[in-house]
Amino acid sequence: AVAPATPSDNPYGLGALWAQGDAIAKITLLILVLMSVSSWYVIFSKWAEQRRMHAFAQAAQGPFWAAASLREASEGLDAASPYRFIAEKGLEGAAKHGGLLGSVDFNTWVSLSLQRALGTVQSRLQNGLAVLATVGSTAPFVGLFGTVWGIYHALVKIGISGQASIDKVAGPVGEALIMTAIGLAVAVPAVLGYNWLVRRNKAVMEEVQAFGADLHAVLLASKSK
Numbered sequence: 001a002v003a004p005a006t007p008s009d010n011p012y013g014l015g016a017l018w019a020q021g022d023a024i025a026k027i028t029l030l031i032l033v034l035m036s037v038s039s040w041y042v043i044f045s046k047w048a049e050q051r052r053m054h055a056f057a058q059a060a061q062g063p064f065w066a067a068a069s070l071r072e073a074s075e076g077l078d079a080a081s082p083y084r085f086i087a088e089k090g091l092e093g094a095a096k097h098g099g100l101l102g103s104v105d106f107n108t109w110v111s112l113s114l115q116r117a118l119g120t121v122q123s124r125l126q127n128g129l130a131v132l133a134t135v136g137s138t139a140p141f142v143g144l145f146g147t148v149w150g151i152y153h154a155l156v157k158i159g160i161s162g163q164a165s166i167d168k169v170a171g172p173v174g175e176a177l178i179m180t181a182i183g184l185a186v187a188v189p190a191v192l193g194y195n196w197l198v199r200r201n202k203a204v205m206e207e208v209q210a211f212g213a214d215l216h217a218v219l220l221a222s223k224s225k
Contacts, residue, residue: 028146043193089117136191143183150176
């Protein structure tokens with residue numbers, strides 16, 4: 001009986017690229033892997049953060065406005081909640097309306113305090129998005145650099161060997177083109193994740209800004225009493 005042939009390793013695959021590549025090719029491949037890992041980490045971490053923000057928004061709806069005072073309502077929120085941070089900043093701004101700050105209209109001063117708090121929350125939501133934007137814009141060029149370097153390295157080896165048959169050219173050139181494919185595979189999820197997270201951030205900030213507007217009205221009403 002004839003023994004079945006065992007499948008041989010692909011001589012033109014990613015393993016061959018790593019085994020036959022020089023230091024520059026390996027560093028380029030490692031950079032692409034690092035960019036991919038960092039982009040996926042940002043996508044999942046920001047998604048989890050946005051889910052927590054939605055939970056904080058739910059907690060800051062009915063129970064918060066049903067409290068006897070704003071101080072009691074803010075203390076009833078989670079310590080990590082941005083809604084508690086905004087409420088505390090609003091109360092702090094209202095309490096500091098005296099001295100030189102007393103010459104500023106109370107409405108204007110509370111508005112500035114809440115706007116600074118909302119800006120801080122928005123800045124925290126945008127943390128990490130720059131990583132996705134950077135990966136999405138630079139990963140294809142990093143992969144293209146790896147391809148150009150790989151083709152140059154392959155042509156030099158072909159020229160030294162003096163053999164330009166198709167089997168001698170296809171392997172090294174195909175390995176070099178893998179770099180471009182990897183660069184695109186890293187960039188596309190980063191761009192899609194960036195756009196998706198930015199859209200979700202807008203929805204989160206709409207809830208935060210609505211809470212800030214309601215809090216502003218309550219602070220003004222408490223001042224007039």
